Amino acid sequence: MSPQLRLVTSREGLDGDPEVATIARHMSGAGIPTVVSAWSDATVDWSDAELTVIRSTWDYHTNREGFLRWADSVSRVTTLMNPAPLLHWNSEKTYLLDLAKKGLPIVPSVVLDDPTADRILGVLASRGWARGVLKPAIGLDGVGVTMVESSSTSPLVIASTGDRWLLQ
Numbered sequence: 001m002s003p004q005l006r007l008v009t010s011r012e013g014l015d016g017d018p019e020v021a022t023i024a025r026h027m028s029g030a031g032i033p034t035v036v037s038a039w040s041d042a043t044v045d046w047s048d049a050e051l052t053v054i055r056s057t058w059d060y061h062t063n064r065e066g067f068l069r070w071a072d073s074v075s076r077v078t079t080l081m082n083p084a085p086l087l088h089w090n091s092e093k094t095y096l097l098d099l100a101k102k103g104l105p106i107v108p109s110v111v112l113d114d115p116t117a118d119r120i121l122g123v124l125a126s127r128g129w130a131r132g133v134l135k136p137a138i139g140l141d142g143v144g145v146t147m148v149e150s151s152s153t154s155p156l157v158i159a160s161t162g163d164r165w166l167l168q
Helices: 011-016 017-027 064-075 084-090 097-101 119-127
Strands: 006-008 034-038 051-056 080-081 110-113 131-136 145-149 164-167
Touching: 006 017, 011 034, 011 145, 017 034, 017 051, 064 080, 064 084, 084 097, 110 119, 119 131, 119 145, 119 164
Parallel strands: 006 034, 006 051, 051 080
Antiparallel strands: 110 164, 131 145, 131 164
């Protein structure tokens, strides 16, 4: 019997996300056949479930383009929640600026392309911020997040990858 519901996680989440296993067990117990799969598993037939729900894709940021290609592909063969266009939009933290433009309150944020120490300190000064949090625009789990202070006398070293960053 094909599953009605497929919960999507990362390879790490297959064993490391107790919630996804609990949800699958309860849904199956309620008569809704449910399976858990890693988004990066090329052996999965994504068309066999009526509904595919993203739960804990904790590694999407290491291969965002691959993840988004996967989402586009899966959305053509099943109902994907969250929909692929939403994943394209909110998998990069710059979506916060879109929310602000619509009047929603966000933590004050500035997008920096390939930030330098001088640029970061300049933004802090121009905004009147004593400190800020610098984070990759595509990331999660605090990877690459750095606290920066405008009064710091130690050199600011940024492991820049040429990608976009958010200073908040």
